[in-house]
Amino acid sequence: MSGWIVQRWLKLDQNQRFLLLTAPVTLFLILFFVVPLIAILVVSFWRTESYQLIVDWNIDNYIDVLTEPSYRVFLLRSIVTALIVSVTCVALAWPIAYFVIRYGGRYKLLLVLGLAVPFLTGIVLRVIALQGVLGPIGLLNLGLMKIGIEPIQALMYTKTATAVGLIYLYLPFVTTAIYLSLLNFNFRLLDAAKVFGAGNFRAFWEITWPLNWVGTVIGFALTFVPSLASAVTPRFLGGANGTLFGLAMGSQFSATGTWSLGAAMGVVLFFVSGITLFTISRIVNLKRSGFTGVGSRD
Amino acid sequence: MYLEIKNIGKKFGLFTALSNVDLDIAKNEFVSLLGPSGSGKSTLLRVIAGLEQPTTGSIVIDGEDVTSLPPYQRGIAMVFQDFLLFPHMTVRENLLFPLRMLKMDKRESEERIDWCCGILSLTELKDRYPNQLSGGQQQRVALGRGLVCRPKVLLLDEPLANLDRELRRDMEVEIRSYQIQLGIPFIYVTHNQEEALSMSDKIAVVNKGGIEDFAEKSVVYDKPKTRFVAQFVGRSNIFSGRVSKSAGGPATLHWRGNHLPIGAADGAADGLHASAYVKIENTHIEAMDGTSAEGKIRGKLRDVIFRGQYAEYLVTVGEGEDVVASSIDSSTLVKPGDDVLLSWDPGKVDVFADGAGA
Amino acid sequence: MTKEKLPVSRRTFLKHTGTFALAGAAVTLPAPFIRNARAATLDIRALMWEPYVLPDMVAAFEAEHDVNFTTTFFDGNSEAYNKLKLGGTNDFDLVQADGFWSRLYYREGLIRDIDLSRIDSMKNVFPTFQYPDYQLLTAEDGETAIGVPFCWGGYGITYNADQISEDEVSSLNVLFDPKNGGHLSASARFEENIALAAILVTARMGTQTAERPDGKPFNPYVLTDEELAEVEKLLIEQKHLLTTRYQDLGTLNNLMRSGIVWAAPEFSQVYRQLQELKRKGESDVNIQHRLQAKEGGLGWIDSWMVTSGVEDSEKLEICQKFMDTILKPEHMKQIADKAGTSTCVDIRELSTAEERELFLMDRTEELKGLHMFDQPSSPEKWERVWSNMEAA
């Protein structure tokens, strides 16, 4: 039986084999990515009325999303939040990842697994836990009040709290991305840089940073895209003024039942994320990334 | 001296990687650090470069004590075994890197790079990235990066180890010529004695973190200072036995009933055990045709291995023990199976007392 | 990313929580429901709210009637509605809903009529929840029974009596008063926020008692554009007075217990939790609940219904048996204990004096004045009002 399969396999040419091997993946992608995406796209050109989807091709949803001040405010808030969050995450993740790689020694693996611990619980649970920490009678503020300091208003149901929450959620992703990048980085290149006249900072800037740029950018994207779409975090931490685009979009489906408007918001979000990823891919020059370079053989 | 390495010691925790290393190197000298893997050669090089801080001792370059200076203030350059080219930079940018760090002006930089690419035939490859180069090409870029900034000293850590044999031979010649051209000391780490012997002015034999011998290469080869050097440099047949020295006369070694001539045998005392090292090319072979066998070893020729310019004769002496003789004299009329006699010039034997320091 | 449901609905009364917000989410994690392993001839499939599951009762029911009872949970009415619309009438036999939704289901052919005479337990239901006092579980023809009432509650104001006087809380204005800025909270439900604000706005505008455009009595879920515009203004003003919108009861519990929030509309669970704590001496904040303000208030009654997919009489019989069983006082008492809701069935004999007070068992009459939870007249317009408020 298996012999027969092998024989058939050997008779196939390169292209046929490629098709056969990639078919399951392609099918999976189509089923779980392309089909829902097309469904959303289609629905975004329809209309809802009292929880009924009405097939009435129009672009009003897009006009609303793009011209109504409220949705623009949500989108702008989301973009600004996502930018702040991802830049902060990158800035925090670098020293953490660097420290683990350089000084983690044999505990390196353990430390990295430690990074993954928060992943074991769901996002909702983690955000609620964070609410317990940042909230008015959370650990942080109770602690502050104990030692006679005013609670930090800025962290109670504000956009800052949302940002803190998102940073807490996505820092492990960015750290892991940069960690993996540094893991493949040949630190001895720094010896070369130093011998040829670079100080510590210069060596970092000329060698370490550009050669881990791809990992950094991936980490950035891993934070930026979900932050842009975040719904749970602003809901629990953002307070009455902290509604973000993803939260508003989510409520189109769950609360208000205005699905087609929600779908249009989803498409817009998809495009903004897409543009971001495209821009990012443009600023990454793979040749300059050191991929498959000699630097990594060691 | 131009480069003075004084009493350098280096410990990694409890492990002593280097101890009491003293080397004086003149401005135009090509010095090889020759030693087995793990003997501390790279560590010594890294100490000189400033990548490793020594536990004791000091480094003086051109009269200036650089021991506490960071690498980038020492004016040295280094060629690494795995090249360590910057993978995100083109060949030109790799060569430019040291010059940028020196803040050299543009025109001069370009001249330097052109010069460098010229002598190393890299001109065509200037805009390639390291991963688009063959091993040999990468090696030349690494060398170019070491030369382009005209360092006070160039350190090379087994730069040819990753290349295949032919390429290696050509590069040996080239590297030597650049050293002469630049007139700066090259310190060349290798575990390959042929490389060391072909390129260097002087060889420092490194063993277990110390310098066993440091001298002109011919001296190291012909007059090894220690048993280790004799063992490590060249190929020798070793005969161990009791030494007998008669006043004024030549010493002999009692070996399997033979009295072998071992010259003056300064390294051994009368009546004590010692080993005699006879390089294979100094071991003569002749057919046993009735001439006196006095002071010679009898054996049976087992095999002949032709090496091109010379041949090696494997001679069985006693049970399963081979002695190797090599000769460029192809007229030696012996065939496998023949009984032969082995002998040598007593002046070309190195004798080391057994026991201590073996 | 965008489809998480509100993790805590009003049903998910957290009986012993409040201390840790974390528990709020833990409770809502779908608890594995143990099925009867015995192969049963009939499958009874319920689409219901999770806190109402009584495993012991279900097991006994399965044994007695030789059926297999399975459950699927939902959160908001619209979710169950959409499930049924998408062919769910064939997937479910029993379904739950609030207030007006039952009639909508019937109009759309999602549920079928039932025979109340087969449900003995209806005799235990307070008259307030029966026809003609309560009409929403009878079809518009006034005859056909379409469901049985189950639990009820209001959406009154829970307040800190040390900070807010009884007089103040008699008006909805207390929730919009700048004097209470920073000490107010509200839920995140857009319908009830708008409807509650609408009750105040229409009272102020005088349109509540005037003749309505649709000729029907005032319903805060049916608003004119002018009224909606006023509601939007009022909600925007209110937003700046809010500490936050509570997403789960744990949060509101914390906010009220710590004295940060003085007044908030809610389903009265937090009121019960904090009363309980106070009785145990674990909290000294004086928390009270006002079911209905003078301008009016919101309330809800939920129900059990049989889907239109149930056609044969044997299955209908079993479904009605289930309704009869769960409406028995001993089971309703368990529901009250577990879900923390007031029941439509009179369980006063099984309750302590304190429970009678906490669960408003002597105040069922007050429900009559409450406006039932309903579907917004135009979800599209209401959505815009809500978004404008959130972006303001």
Ligand SMILES: Nc1ncnc2c1ncn2[C@@H]1O[C@H](COP(=O)(O)OP(=O)(O)O)[C@@H](O)[C@H]1O
């Ligand atoms: N950073 C270090 N930490 C600990 N031990 C080291 C370090 N670098 C080198 N060594 C040890 O020092 C010894 C000499 O190493 P090295 O100088 O690389 O030898 P070689 O270049 O002669 O092969 C080896 O035993 C090596 O394990």
Ligand SMILES: [Mg+2]
């Ligand atoms: Mg080495």
